[in-house]
Amino acid sequence: HALVLDDGTTKAVLIRWDLVDVSESARDEVRQAVGAALGMPGENILVHASHTHSAPWAPVYRAGHRGAERDTWWAIRHMPAQNEFPPYQRWMARLIAASVEAAQRALAGAMPATVSIGRIAAHEFLHNRRPRAPGWGLATDAKPAPVINVSHPDWNPEILQGGASFGPMDRTLTLVSWRGANDQPIASLFHVACHAVSIYPSNPSLSADWPGAASRTIAATLGGESLFLQGCCGDINPWRRGEGAVATMAGGLATKAQLAARHSVKLKAAPLQVGRTAVQLPLTPEGKKRLQAETVAAEIQVIVCGPLAIVGLPGEPMTELGLAIREKSPFPQTLVLGYSNGNGAHYVGMPGEKARGGYEATAAGAGTDECGALMVAAANTLLADVFAKSGYVTKTPPKP
Numbered sequence: 001h002a003l004v005l006d007d008g009t010t011k012a013v014l015i016r017w018d019l020v021d022v023s024e025s026a027r028d029e030v031r032q033a034v035g036a037a038l039g040m041p042g043e044n045i046l047v048h049a050s051h052t053h054s055a056p057w058a059p060v061y062r063a064g065h066r067g068a069e070r071d072t073w074w075a076i077r078h079m080p081a082q083n084e085f086p087p088y089q090r091w092m093a094r095l096i097a098a099s100v101e102a103a104q105r106a107l108a109g110a111m112p113a114t115v116s117i118g119r120i121a122a123h124e125f126l127h128n129r130r131p132r133a134p135g136w137g138l139a140t141d142a143k144p145a146p147v148i149n150v151s152h153p154d155w156n157p158e159i160l161q162g163g164a165s166f167g168p169m170d171r172t173l174t175l176v177s178w179r180g181a182n183d184q185p186i187a188s189l190f191h192v193a194c195h196a197v198s199i200y201p202s203n204p205s206l207s208a209d210w211p212g213a214a215s216r217t218i219a220a221t222l223g224g225e226s227l228f229l230q231g232c233c234g235d236i237n238p239w240r241r242g243e244g245a246v247a248t249m250a251g252g253l254a255t256k257a258q259l260a261a262r263h264s265v266k267l268k269a270a271p272l273q274v275g276r277t278a279v280q281l282p283l284t285p286e287g288k289k290r291l292q293a294e295t296v297a298a299e300i301q302v303i304v305c306g307p308l309a310i311v312g313l314p315g316e317p318m319t320e321l322g323l324a325i326r327e328k329s330p331f332p333q334t335l336v337l338g339y340s341n342g343n344g345a346h347y348v349g350m351p352g353e354k355a356r357g358g359y360e361a362t363a364a365g366a367g368t369d370e371c372g373a374l375m376v377a378a379a380n381t382l383l384a385d386v387f388a389k390s391g392y393v394t395k396t397p398p399k400p
Contacts, residue, residue, distance in 0.1 A: 001215075001227045002102035003187065004038070005305060006110055010272040011040040012303045013106075014310070015099050016227060018208040019049045021074065022314075023058040024065035024297075024342040026095075033096050034103045044274045046301050046312045047099075049339040051230050053200035054207035059083060059092040065342070067293030072343055073363065113178040113186055115305065117333050118264030120256045121171045125249050126194050127157035128167035128319065130235040130358055138163055150241055157239050167235055168319045169193075173253060174335055175260040176308065177222070185224035190214070190257055191335045193231025193319060198238045198246045210238060213250035221254045222261055232313065232322035232338045234347050234360060267333065270306035275386040279378040281345045287366030296366065298344035300379050304386055308333040311379055312340030317372070318349040318360070324376045330387040336379075348372045 003014040015030055031042030049058065057075040060083055066072065071081045082088045145161035148154050160166060176189040196209035208215075211228040219226035238249060280295035288294060301312040309331035313321065315338065322336035345367025347360040354361045354369040365371075 001225070002099070002106040003189065003227055004103060004106040004110055005272055005303070006107070007272045010274070011038060011044060012272050012274050013038065013040070013045045013103055014227075014303065015045065015047045015103065016229065017047070017049045017058070017095075017099075018052050018212060019055050020051060020053060020057045021072075021339055021343055022047045022049045022341060023060050023072070024299075025061040025063075026058045027341045029061050029096050030099050033100050037100045037104055038107055043276055046303060046310070047341055048229060048312060048337055050196055050208065050211045050228055051233065051316075051339045052196040052207065052209040052211065054196075054203065054205065054209055056088070056091070057082065059088075059095065061092065066296055067291035069291045072346075073290060073366070074343070074346065111180045111186065113180050114266055114269070115308065116177045116179065116264040116266045117308065118175045118177070118260035118262075120173050120175075120260040122173040122192060122253060122256055123169065123171035125239050125252060126169055126171065126192075126236055127239050128169045128235050129237045130167045130318075130356065130360065131160050131164035132167055132356070134163045134165075150237070168323065169236060170231060170319055170322060173256055173260065175257050175264065176335075177261055177264055178224075185222055187225040187227060188218060188222050188257065188261070189227045189229060190218060190253070191229045191231055191337075192253070193233040193236050193322060193338075195233050195237045196230070198241050198249065199243070202242065210246045210249045213246050214253045217250040217254040218257045221258050229310075229335065229337050230339050232317040232319050232336055234316040234318035234338065234349070236319060267308055268306045270390070270392075273304040273386050273390050274302070275304075275382050276301045277378050277382045279374050281348075281367045281371045281374060283345065283366050284368055286363055287345065290366065296345055297342075298371075298375060298378075299341045300375065300382055301341055302379075302382055302386055304331065304390065307331055309335070309383060309386075311336045311383070313338050313344075313375060313379065314340060314342035315344030316347045316360075317375065318347070318353065320350045321348065321372050321376055324350070325379045325383075328380045329383050331383065334383070344375075345371050348375060350376075
């Protein structure tokens with residue numbers, strides 16, 4: 001999918017792939033090709049993945065972005081390097097061409113539009129897969145809780161075991177709607193933070209998972225195009241798995257999107273603003289060995305349209321990063337995306353997540369425990385800089 005925003009002076013493009021991730025080199029290839037085709041700066045292009053696990057990893061077109069690492073740890077855990085497989089090589093070229101074609105079609109179909117925003121809770125479809133274990137207080141003769149995971153017949157994400165508490169979760173479905181003359185729907189952008197793993201791993205077929213099904217259903221319900229943007233879902237899974245769960249989730253989210261659209265509010269128009277920054281993320285000893293480097297670059301990008309700010313984070317950020325960025329953002333309508341413009345240090349949480357252990361805190365997260373705080377600080381500084389340069393004047397909200 002491609003979304004092109006054009007205020008007559010500045011263009012910004014958002015390319016969204018139904019892939020697991022976006023490599024740094026794929027980002028650069030897209031920016032060069034789409035930028036040349038649309039006659040615009042490549043740095044105004046944000047490349048984003050839905051993080052469906054039932055699709056390929058993003059290609060690596062050129063080495064040198066991640067120290068000595070070419071094919072990321074993610075891509076070669078369970079299979080050979082895919083970039084040398086002839087069918088995959090043909091698809092690598094097609095991916096860039098398809099991105100250019102989508103952006104060109106979006107620009108060719110552009111029309112004057114208003115933008116509105118609405119929000120609704122979607123927590124019944126989500127759960128945090130990293131419950132917080134108690135630090136102390138269990139009786140010495142307390143029986144350890146049985147392991148009941150998503151594949152167990154007694155699985156129920158609403159139940160916690162072993163005295164644990166729920167991890168944080170962003171329950172929000174945000175709907176951004178663009179409408180043309182006579183209020184006709186042009187496109188709807190919907191943003192949720194939830195892993196796309198309802199189909200994976202039980203079905204080996206290619207699939208856009210629940211985001212693809214939800215996009216189709218929302219488009220049919222609201223009219224116009226429907227574009228999904230993935231949030232900070234490094235620790236968030238769908239509540240159930242399987243094709244039935246996908247259908248239920250797609251229908252449920254479409255119903256919620258319809259309600260959000262009905263109660264949405266129009267936003268003020270303003271010139272487009274685009275900003276980027278990069279932060280060097282320190283690596284764990286294992287990460288240093290794998291990349292043969294001390295740090296890895298993490299690019300953070302913002303696209304701003306009046307009070308609406310879209311923030312792109314690389315890698316696989318956990319929930320608290322998005323919440324922390326949104327809390328301090330000067331823009332009242334802030335959407336924080338993961339899986340954008342590169343892999344960074346892969347899984348990234350706020351300080352303290354490493355001590356909680358689990359899959360995300362081990363080799364899956366190549367960065368040190370401070371990486372999340374570094375990314376949040378960089379994003380907030382970038383948002384503040386863009387806000388200051390924009391010359392916006394805001395009113396201080398009244399105290400409750």
